[in-house]
Amino acid sequence: MNPEKSIKLSVQIPLFLLLNLVLYFLDLWTNQVLMCLVIDVIIFGKIVNDAMKLVPVRYKKSSERFVTLLFPILLLSIWEIFASTGKINPTWFPEPTKILASLWELITVPEKFSETTLLGRPWMILERYQEQGLEGVWKLIEEGHVWATLYRVVMGFVIGLVPAVFCGFLMGMNKTIRLMFDSILSAIYVLPKIAIFPIVMLVFADPFGDAPRIAVVALSVFFMMTIHTMGAVQNIEGIYILAGHNYGAHGLKLFFKVILPGSLPSIFSGMRVALGMALIVIIAVEFLRAEKGVGYLIYYNWEILAPEKMYAGLITVMLIGILTTLVLKLLQYLALPWKRHSLFK
Amino acid sequence: MSVKIRCQGCQKVYRTAEGEFTAIGDATLQIEEGQFVCIVGPSGCGKSTLLKIIAGLDYFTAGEFDVRHGESRDQPINNVVFQEYAIFPWRTVLENVAFGLEMRGISKKIRTEIAREWLQKVGLSKFANYFPDQISGGMKQRVAIIRALANDPEILLMDEPLGALDAQSRLLIQEELLKLWDETKKTVLYVTHSLDEAIFLGDEVLLMSANPGRIIKRYPITIERPRSINTMNTGDFTRTRSEIWEKLAVEVGRSMANQQ
Incomplete structure (x- = not known):
């Protein structure tokens, strides 16, 4: 002491x-x-x-x-x-305890229009399980707001990510391809993807279904991840490529043994950023037009002036963000064994 | 003894938007099989470029250049130990040492066995499953050296491999390197900016001029082997050093004037 x-x-x-x-x-x-x-x-x-x-x-x-x-x-x-005590306006900044209570309410009481809660109707889980088994439980979760949003984000993210990594590698490794697409990519990249949502809606057979929503998320993830992957490939230290060549790695061998592992760490950090953006886009899309989803819930509760529920919706979005980030970190843990000791510091 | 590497009036000229830049003005050298040859010269003289070209990672723009292959077809012609620790951070120490063998399609069992043998030789067995980020600079460079040796190339090319190390690790690894070379008797071309290192290690020291680089003189080193740290205190050693330094100092001075 x-x-x-x-x-x-x-x-x-x-x-x-x-x-x-x-x-x-x-x-x-x-x-x-x-x-x-x-x-x-x-x-x-x-x-x-x-x-x-x-x-x-x-x-x-x-x-x-x-x-x-x-x-x-x-x-x-x-x-x-x-x-x-009324020192700040409780209409706009309701007490945290009230927000928690309404979060509970959102889970347990079905909302008027969508007739479902955040997690489906959890009180029916046992009953459904006895009737239809696990499949019935799954159906219950599927009808909730959280699942609606989670499904759109994850689908959009994966559909955007896979071709983006492919294109990014092509552009990173081949200068001609890079020169051909670089300006187009940079131009579209800065365009807020939510602005092309109306066009995307027109493209699909069912403009009010899930497809255009997923597509907008996929588009934004695609452009961001293409640029990230391209940068990751270009930033691999030249000495590793030289060493690869000197030890007989060419073509596909060089790609799988040097270029891919060399660029994976920055691709993963790009995925973290892209995930955050995918969440922004999906919530915005659900604000605009959706009959289900956390974004819909937030906006609807703003319209009927139920701020506690609006905040509860925000907390839900945060939780979804934390959950998906954790999953991403887990993938990173599995994919980058040499970065493990610095991942969860 | 047969000639392994031969350069006759080789040049390297880079064409850039600002005009031509001559990196190597005239490289004429001859290295015999089993010889340990060191190249010294001021920084920026093109010695690393020369090594890269001999490694087949770049090319001369003029001159005659010839590397003679040995009898065995499977044996790789050369492997490089690079200036920076160019071992792959995503591979364990063991996987790094086995990299060349893996690229040649040698089965996992055999290449792991060979890599373990080499790790044992330099006392790194304990670190086989570590990643490069978890070991010290000296260890990394030892891994880089045995990665090349495990691949059993005809020629070992080394580009200032110990430049980034502290003085003590440097001395230790130099001795270790001599021991390994004694066992394998490979042809070695060793680029360094340390004159002491060049004399201590080499059968022959080639002096390169300031840019544009030319090989201006070759000094056979007759100091008896095996050499140890004490060799550096002998009269032979200091005499040779002052003889070469006289010439090298002039080139270093020119190089510094060039950079201003």
């Missing part, structure tokens, strides 16, 4: 509480919320920072984890208190 530090802390903490009382009685917490929040976070951060130095070495790791958990919870509690 460092006595000097602990004395400092024992002064700092009461002062911090005193300052907040003063701010409260001066009504600054009402009139200047943002300023107060910034001041508080800075001082609080300083106190935590000093307190962390007093932690014995063997508790260091767990105390760091504690802080990473504690701070978000603290912010959420501030939000909760402010919203429930």
